Amino acid sequence: MTSRRPLPPLARGVLKGDRRALARLMSLVENRDAEAGPALAALYPHAGKARVIGITGPLGVGKSSLISGLLAHLRGQGLKVGIVAVDPSSPFSGGSVLGDRIRLDRAPGDQGVFIRSMASRGHAGGIAATTREVVRLLDAFGMDVVIVETVGSGQVDVEIRDVASTSLVVLVPHLGDEVQSLKAGLFEIADVFCVNKSDLPGADGAARYLSEMVALGTDRDGWRPRVVSASAKLPQGIPELWEALAAHETFLDAKGLRAASERCRLGRELVGLVGERVGETLAERLDRDPRVNRLLTELQTRTTDPRAAAEKLYRSFRPES
């Protein structure tokens, strides 16, 4: 009975609108610190109201700039907005430079906005687990819309669908090659496409090309991705972009698909969380297991092979064995 327990101080802070408590809790989540658990549990019932929009696409296409435009648009409607911007960590140093804030303009002193930059930190299970929980904190904090920006390991981040109910893929003119290389995956991710930098030549052609591709494709549960041209620079097309994103959210509700899509995301979250724990436990046990050393020697002397060695270890850990 989670609700009977006293509210952890950080959770109480988040519910009272304390920005430092929110930020601190986000750090605990990022660090996969067990201390975050009780606060997350206490806040879970308070989340679930925010619209979560995922934005992905190659580096430099203007994702952050578009978010800045959307931010102004949404604040104009009185909506509170949380932004989570995820950038890759360097595989070498583990460090990163997170520069998305540079593009994110906001009115001075506006407390209806909360921006958090996150490094991917090379999590085994991807960034989804951490991002999801950070989004949920912003949700419980009372944000009406949460926007998540990711680049992902390829040019777009497939995992964005694990986090967001509506996904936007941003591209730029002369994207022929990109679309080719992204292939079908692109169309599975995007609920909405935005061709940004429409102030540059070639934008109309790119948008037309994408529209044709969309028209040729099949729709997903009755939704066909929308294609919007915009320029974050001018700015132009921002209200239309929001309209397209909101239309997908409305569609989910109208068709009664929201619950099913949430259930699907929760299912993957659950599997991911169990997987994380199992992985940790396994690594811990293997670390102390004398058989590992013997198997490594056998591998090096070519007296066994990696699959056989893995099979041997796996059998001994299987719960039913």
Add this chain to the structure above:
Amino acid sequence: MVRAKKATPIRVLIAKPGLDGHDRGAKVVARALRDAGMEVIYAGLRQTPDEIVEAAIEEDVDLVGLSCLSGAHMALFPRVLRLLKLRKVKNVPVFAGGIIPDEDARRLKRIGVRAVFGPGTSLDTIVTTARQIARRRA
């Protein structure tokens, strides 16, 4: 042997208050800190003290680095420090870089700036100092 060891990276905010448009130095420092394994939130040019403090809060950083080449450091840096206190951001040390005369550096340190780096400071010194002064988490 099988287990990857987990370390929590130091998070540092690098910001440039003031109106000058030169952020090469700040970017070089940002990259050096990244290469030392830190997560650097780069806030960019022309940040107001209010924006810097808001970013420090939202990003829950362990350290703030300010750079200013316009000569306005004595107006801007103390305001950042005051605002940090006002917003109850505790234990987040501030270091400064830029063209800062010795006399100003001494005054800045008196009001709580933990380290001041002049134009000739080596990146090694900056990284080492940043590591030493960054807020430690239990």
